[in-house]
Amino acid sequence: MKVNKFIILSILGLFFSCKNASEDNGKLKIVTTTTMLTDLVSEIGGENISLQGLMGAGVDPHLYKASEGDVTKLYEADIIFYSGLHLEGKLVDIFEKMERKKNTVSLGDKLPKNELIPSEYFASNYDPHVWFNIQFFKQFAQLVTDEFSKADPANAESYSENNKKYQQKLDALEAEIKSTIATLPEEKRILVTAHDAFNYFGKAYGFQVVGLQGISTATEAGVKDVQNLSEFIIKNNIKAIFVESSVPRRTIEALQQAVLSKNHNVEIGGSLYSDALGDSGTEEGTYIGMFKYNVNTIVNALK
Numbered sequence: 001m002k003v004n005k006f007i008i009l010s011i012l013g014l015f016f017s018c019k020n021a022s023e024d025n026g027k028l029k030i031v032t033t034t035t036m037l038t039d040l041v042s043e044i045g046g047e048n049i050s051l052q053g054l055m056g057a058g059v060d061p062h063l064y065k066a067s068e069g070d071v072t073k074l075y076e077a078d079i080i081f082y083s084g085l086h087l088e089g090k091l092v093d094i095f096e097k098m099e100r101k102k103n104t105v106s107l108g109d110k111l112p113k114n115e116l117i118p119s120e121y122f123a124s125n126y127d128p129h130v131w132f133n134i135q136f137f138k139q140f141a142q143l144v145t146d147e148f149s150k151a152d153p154a155n156a157e158s159y160s161e162n163n164k165k166y167q168q169k170l171d172a173l174e175a176e177i178k179s180t181i182a183t184l185p186e187e188k189r190i191l192v193t194a195h196d197a198f199n200y201f202g203k204a205y206g207f208q209v210v211g212l213q214g215i216s217t218a219t220e221a222g223v224k225d226v227q228n229l230s231e232f233i234i235k236n237n238i239k240a241i242f243v244e245s246s247v248p249r250r251t252i253e254a255l256q257q258a259v260l261s262k263n264h265n266v267e268i269g270g271s272l273y274s275d276a277l278g279d280s281g282t283e284e285g286t287y288i289g290m291f292k293y294n295v296n297t298i299v300n301a302l303k
Contacts (some may be wrong), residue, residue, distance in 0.1 A: 194248075
């Protein structure tokens, strides 16, 4: 059940005035928003935390609204981690209310602003899809480790060791995807997707990125957008375009039809994970598995 934000804020006010923080067998109670953050926090916290993620596989964080149950989870948490930079735009009012009483951490807003990509479509004025630069995700891991160590000094060494291991995994991931990308000629490194979630990926790993729907899924692609992008595809002889797991595929299918109507063939090269990971328990249900899957799908389709 979805609830009005004013009701949510009223519930929060009642909670804060009437209840004290609860305990969970001595473990830190953590709440995260996106699936990427849930996976990251799990890697760092391990057995020392009790973790709940609000969003599941395929959920679009741009459009996500909190349920009454979500509000309860947030209130009961010791630490709340969210991506920030206005990614979870419909939860901003709740987080602003929470941060007065809770340790509420907007990870994206702690990144160096001079390294972010400007965007006029978000209140933060920056593109929030920062997890597609692995170096930024490594900074997230360190920030989470620091927060855990402050809140739970007794287990600081465990958090530090988990972070060290995860940083090594992320370094190995980056080396692997760079090796895979190197097999694709530079002139073919043009990535056309449903919406502009991959700009950090493009900047970090050498792709020109074009999104049909713009940087936020809250905006709709119009007929002119489809026609302009179809002409771009033909001009650049792009072999494949991509749908996204958390965005309806109809806009990319419309783009494909617009290209075909001009006697040029373009394939749908596969579905990429953009704003959410795959199903829990699968390889793509982890950040590392998702990244490998995306890069392999892109490179194989564009070759």
